[in-house]
Amino acid sequence: MGVKVIAITDHDSTEGVGEAVAAAKDGRLEVIAGIEISTDVRESEVHVLGYFVDVADDELQRTLRLLRESRRGRARGMVEKLGQLGIDIEWERVQAFAGNGAVGRPHVAQALVEKGYVASNAEAFQRFIGRSGPAYVERYKLTPAEAAQLVCRAGGLPGLAHPVLGLVADQAHELTAVDAMLDDLKQAGLAAMECYYTATARRLPRPSWSERAASTSFPRAAATTTAATWRGASWAGSTCRPNR
Numbered sequence: 064m065g066v067k068v069i070a071i072t073d074h075d076s077t078e079g080v081g082e083a084v085a086a087a088k089d090g091r092l093e094v095i096a097g098i099e100i101s102t103d104v105r106e107s108e109v110h111v112l113g114y115f116v117d118v119a120d121d122e123l124q125r126t127l128r129l130l131r132e133s134r135r136g137r138a139r140g141m142v143e144k145l146g147q148l149g150i151d152i153e154w155e156r157v158q159a160f161a162g163n164g165a166v167g168r169p170h171v172a173q174a175l176v177e178k179g180y181v182a183s184n185a186e187a188f189q190r191f192i193g194r195s196g197p198a199y200v201e202r203y204k205l206t207p208a209e210a211a212q213l214v215c216r217a218g219g220l221p222g223l224a225h226p227v228l229g230l231v232a233d234q235a236h237e238l239t240a241v242d243a244m245l246d247d248l249k250q251a252g253l254a255a256m257e258c259y260y261t262a263t264a265r266r267l268p269r270p271s272w273s274e275r276a277a278s279t280s281f282p283r284a285a286a287t288t289t290a291a292t293w294r295g296a297s298w299a300g301s302t303c304r305p306n307r
Contacts, residue, residue, distance in 0.1 A: 070114050072097035072224075075130040075165050077118040098123070098214070099224060100130070103204035107194065109223070109244065111210035114255065116219035123217040126205075131165040133203035138166045140200035141192055145171075148197060150180055168192050207244060211251035222255035223248060 069092060071083045080096045087094045098113040116123060142154050152174040160170040172187035181187045191198045205213065211221035223245070245253065 066092065068093040068095065070095035070097040070112075072099040072112050072114075073164065074099050074101060074110075074167065075127050075134065077116070077124075077127070078163070080118055096219075098127070098219075100127075100210040100213070101204060102207045102210045104207065104244070108204065109207045110225065111207050111214065111248075112222035112224050112255070112257065113210075113214035113217065113219040114222060116214060116217045120217040123213060126213055129203060130205075135166045137200045137202035138168065138171050141168070141171050141198045142174075144198040144200065145175075145191065148191075150175070150178075150191070150198075152178055152180075208247050208251040211248055211253060215252040220254035221248070221252050222257060223253060224257045226256060226258075 069083075071077075071080050071094060073079050075098070077096065077098055080094070083094045084096075095114055096116050096118050098116055100111045100113065102109050102111055118124075138157055139154060142152060142157060145152060152171070156174045156177065157170045158166060160173045161167070168188070169184060171192055172181075172184040175181045175187040175191065176184060181190060188196070190196060193199060207223075214221040226244075245256075
């Protein structure tokens with residue numbers, strides 16, 4: 064059957080939307096203009112999606128520009144902190160990994176892997192640049208509700224991305240935290256929730272979070288979505304299921 068509709072939701076940037084629309088001009092694929100915004104919660108972060116946003120909206124683009132600049136400053140600060148720890152990576156290599164996109168921690172991680180300081184991006188986050196790591200640097204962030212409201216003002220529909228990723232490790236606490244967050248996001252205009260993505264099958268026992276979140280007994284969000292992620296050389300996807 065194949066994919067019929069796809070939303071382009073890059074982190075803090077809508078620059079890929081125009082290229083995707085142009086590539087789909089034959090009409091076989093519908094492209095939705097989207098965004099993914101990193102937001103701050105206690106001891107972690109949550110990613111808020113925006114679907115059908117007006118990419119020309121001034122407030123949206125001003126905020127995204129501020130977020131990207133903050134990401135860049137944070138990444139540069141991490142390179143400096145790593146240097147103080149005797150770990151030498153070049154800022155130019157971090158920028159090269161980012162290419163034309165927003166510089167972020169994954170690009171610092173890639174530079175660490177390239178130099179042989181760590182074996183994987185995951186190890187880079189765990190040992191150095193994760194929230195509790197010695198080279199971590201804070202950056203400007205919105206709250207989840209603020210990001211959802213921004214999406215609404217830009218004419219879009221807010222969604223919650225991979226709800227349990229980045230939250231606390233204990234499953235019971237994760238689900239409680241998401242429950243509370245959904246109540247706040249509903250008031251801010253939440254329209255959808257990403258329920259199917261690779262990590263749910265990997266991290267949570269049955270009945271999985273995906274099954275619970277998508278069930279009719281958990282109807283806080285109006286729609287369920289699925290996700291596939293491209294981060295340079297690594298790709299992770301999930302199988303799409305219909306909304307219930």
